[in-house]
Amino acid sequence: AWTKFAPQRFAKAEDFQRDAVRHVETSLARSMYNCDEAAMYAGTALAFRDRLVMDWNKTQQAHTFADQKRIYYLSLEFLMGRALDNAMLNVQQKDVAAEGLSGLGFRMEDIIEQEHDAALGNGGLGRLAACFLDSLATLNYPAWGYGLRYRYGIFKQEIVDGYQVEVPDYWLDFNPWEFARHDVTVDIQFYGHVDKWQDENGKTKCSWEGGEIVKAVAFDVPVPGYGTSTTNNLRLWGSKAASGEFDFQKFNSGEYESSVADQQRAETISAVLYPNDNLERGKELRLKQQYFWCAASLSDIVRRFKKTGRAWKEFSSQTAIQLNDTHPTLAIPELQRILIDIEGLEWDEAWSIVHQTFAYTNHTVLPEALEKWSVGLMQHLLPRHLQIIYEINLQFLQYVERTFPKDRDLLGRVSIIEESNPKMVRMAFLAVIGSHKVNGVAELHSDLVKTTILKDFVKVYGPDKFTNVTNGITPRRWLHQANPRLSALIASKLGGYDFLKDLTLLNKIEAHVDDAEFRKEWQAIKLANKERLARHVHETTGITLNPKALFDIQVKRIHEYKRQQLNIFGCIHRYLAIKAMSAEEKKKVVPRVTIFGGKAAPGYWMAKTVIHLINKVGDVINNDPEVGDLLKVVFIEDYNVSKAEFLVPASDISEHISTAGTEASGTSNMKFVLNGGLIIGTCDGANIEITREIGENNIFLFGNLSEDVEELRHNHVFGTYQLNESLAKVFDQIQNGKFGDASQFSALVNAIVDHGDFYLVSDDFESYCQTQDLIDESYKNVDEWTTKSITSVARMGFFSSDRCIDEYAEVIWNIEPVAPTKTD
Ligand code: 26M
Structure with a gap:
């Protein structure tokens, strides 16, 4: 009966105009006599948002009712771009809106241009996550994305005198696509210590005590599928101080400033996207971001599972969690911690659930991009997780030792802990050990994963744990x-x-x-x-190009x-x-x-x-x-x-x-x-x-x-090669100052001439x-x-990312679509 209040499909341009104008006049409190393109964008976005929201609610209800296995895509990056054009096309109403806008004296292109990109990602990995969300919704899979609500996305680039200058990307001034869920929050703990005691049955128990708490607040973004009413959810977590507006204790004792400072410190966690692509730098705040987001997402997922009243042994047949690179690897020890410390399961039962739930996608074999965190930093920030990681490692190494008793070196090579100074936790190894499937993103890459960085794990687990799912792109955004x-x-x-x-x-x-x-x-x-x-x-730029x-x-x-x-x-x-x-x-x-x-x-x-x-x-x-x-x-x-x-x-x-x-x-x-x-x-x-x-x-x-790269690099190191002649002439010009101060470019030339030409440009x-x-x-x-x-x-x-998602669904997640509800 409530559906009669649902916004109707815009049967004609006037229907769209009525809704858009109503939003300009009421939601924005603006007169149509004073409606610029920015206001008209807002009215248009809100008119379409109304439609999306109804489908979104119905989808979530239907997915709860169906109670089928769900997929959770954990990614620190979602490079969504603009949402309006995509929403209009996915609900197949762009033509009606264009006609309506034109009747109001606006051009569709100008209205679309008003929107700020949602740039919560660096490059390929983040855009892939966005394409996957589009395909998951289009194919009617019950899926949620989980990420961080950065206040600043990837920086804006300006070119000044030929140099890159970074400018902050504050994008949240007006974002009609997100819904703050101030009632959906999770307390996230950091630092502190681990208490160990015996319970009434003499069983040893651990609990993580003390430290500090930061609140995670959910912000939900609707993700409409193309030509279906399925509208999935992207949940982004924002951080804020745990005690609300103020810590009243501190406030009353005159520590006003330090209470505000606490709040700012908490908000720092979700403040900014790290702008590195394929490079890992080991910053504490980055590790805090990772744990904050993993812990909030896991708590949410577990809460949803518990509402179904099912037994724990059903968790992994109801829940698939995909790790987009190693960035969410802490979700593995976090789920193990929830199951043993909080839910009271035995280690082995918990571990088999964990390992059946997770799967890990590797996106790079570049050594400088492989995540490692120092044991000291983990001990300080996440003491209980470090213990659990050590226990996972111990049990794994015991298994390896039993299975390959003659290969002593193997233990050191596959250990999660790198015995360096300082000791490091190798996140890719933890991700492999805690997952039931590991995939690369193209055939050659998946082969390289198996023969280089994870070679020893193929020996330990056999080849079947490792697979390939070649990437894809959504034809809705990238063609239509x-x-x-x-x-x-x-x-x-x-x-x-x-x-x-x-x-x-x-x-x-x-x-x-x-x-x-x-x-x-x-x-x-x-x-x-x-x-x-x-x-x-x-x-x-003022440069004239010949289009021919x-x-x-x-x-x-x-x-x-x-x-x-x-x-x-x-x-x-x-x-x-x-x-x-x-x-x-x-x-x-x-x-x-x-x-x-x-x-x-x-x-x-x-x-x-x-x-x-x-x-x-x-x-x-x-x-x-x-x-x-x-x-x-x-x-x-x-x-x-x-x-x-x-x-x-x-x-x-x-x-x-x-x-x-x-x-x-x-x-x-x-x-x-x-x-x-x-x-x-x-x-x-x-x-x-x-x-x-x-x-x-x-x-x-x-x-x-x-296959020839290794040997070619050798030739450079041992000087048994000759710089390419044409390239030498190019370098002459650079060094003669043809393109300005030659010293500016010497590092670039020297990398090739003197430092081994690692990337084989010559x-x-x-x-x-x-x-x-x-x-x-x-x-x-x-x-x-x-x-x-x-x-x-x-x-x-x-x-197509549809083919790619169907492969994940079949080979890795074992999940089926849910029939969409009827629209209108
Ligand atoms: C690490 C530490 C701190 C901050 C950021 C990072 C980090 C961010 C992104 C590390 C790696 C990141 O991405 C790797 C990536 O984008 N890989 C690309 O993934 C695409 C999708 O699979 C592939 O198409 C690209 O070939 C691959 O480079």
Whole structure:
């Protein structure tokens, strides 16, 4: 009976207008005579939020009623981007809203632009979590995400004189998408000590006493699926002081200031996202964040389970918890602690529940990214957890010793505790031991996990514990939302938008590859997307781009292993070649625009130097009249999800050129190909599977293979190699001051010339440049290029995050969807 109050689907534009205007006038207390784009954004968001909320409530009720196994995705990062456009498209009402807005005198694009990105993540790992939430809801899985409600997301990047400057990203001024649940709180303990005693049966018991308490407050964000009423929940925890507004004790005794300071200290826990990508630095506040979030989430999950009245032995058949990298590994000893110290289970029974509940996804094999925490710090912050970790380790090592009695070294190699000075807790090992499945994110990566960092664990557990789930991306955001015209063209050939729910249907467009009209529209869409990007570049940098030029894009975090330096050295090489050409020769050159974007971690000097060099090289090339349109080099400031949405559809070529064996998967490679761009890439991460799907004629691969990397590095260390000649000429120019003060770039050059060229830039340079030449040749043949583009898109169905989530559901979680409730 209550459903009659539910907001109705907007049958016509007027229905939407009525709700949006009502929100502007009542929720915002603004007159429509004084309604700017920001206010209209708010009204629109609130009108759609009303709809989402009804579906969300019904979904949660239905999931409680179904009482099936749930999946909890624990991630310190959710790189959600904007929500409004996605919400309108997922409930399939964007057209109605666009008509309504236009009737009120607004343009849809301008309204969408008002929204601040939710940038609670660094890069690939955080965006993957966001794609997974979209797929989980779309596929009707009963799933919750758990994360932290950072007050500051990833910093905003400004480029000043060619240098990166970091500016805080305060994003919570107006956020209509979150609901503060001030009644859903958890007390989180830190520090203190462990008391040990005998209970009435003579059993030894432990309890964690003293220390300090911080309160976790839940903030819930609705996650709508596409074309379904299922709306899942993303729960983000914010921290605040435990005693509420003030510690009255302190307040009354005149310690006003210290009471305020306590409060601020508590709020610091969820204040800021650590801006490192693939680098671990061992900061105490980061460990506090991790425990705060794990403990709050686990308490919430256990509370929900206990409400069902089921026995503990059913916990792992009702609950799957996925660990997004090792960041939530403390959830393992935390659940064990809850079960034995608080719920009174025996160790063995508790441990079998824990181990059946968790699964761990590894996202990197880079040694500097593997999490380790000093035993001293853990002892101080989480004394009971350290004890439990030691006990887990003891039992594990006893098992290893029994099973492999002759291999004494093995014990030291697999121990959770690294016997270094100081001693360290190896989080990846704890995650492996506490999980029933471990997966990598692309085939090559999953193999490398098994043969390098977790080799000994394959010996201990056998190979079946380790598996691969190749990453995917949501076609809703990365095709339909980012490239509506391409999505519409595909729909026109496929007789509708079913492909957005089953991306393998894309293969049906291959039948139209020779259809002249279709090809013409395909090309026109790419050109229009490039024109839009060119407008953005002109407005933000003053640089004029020729939209007919070959657009070459590399956007991702700046990191030595991703080798933006290879790309910029390649640009210099191309520039030198153009400078040496006659007027006749220049006529044959394919004009090219090379676009970079990405953030460097604030403390990563080498990465910041790469950004500086890109900007300086751009200054020289873009202002050289002898070059003109033949080459432009552009750095896009503050690359983020929203910028990706217009960059990805505008590329002819994108670069995925990591040293083989270093990029676990990559996901932007999938986004670019899905939008009709071709790629230049190494045999690394998901590039390999993309090649297998689309065919090797449709991708430009180059460079050394992963299996040869070790030996090549050896050659550098022992001086048995020669710096590539073309690269040497590039370095000459840099060192001559062609791009400004040479000393600024010496570290970058020396890393290659003097310090072993760890990422093998020199070894791959020749092959990289040759492949770029091949790309130019291929681009000249418009027909051939268009065929490659269409064929590639047709074969990208495999890379939907829906396929990926279905694999997790079947192989790792053993969970089934819940039928959605009817809408309206
Ligand atoms: C560590 C310590 C302190 C602060 C942050 C970190 C940290 C943050 C992110 C460490 C690693 C982080 O992410 C690793 C990552 O993003 N890996 C990427 O995961 C993607 C999704 O699976 C893959 O596609 C990328 O190849 C992989 O680099």
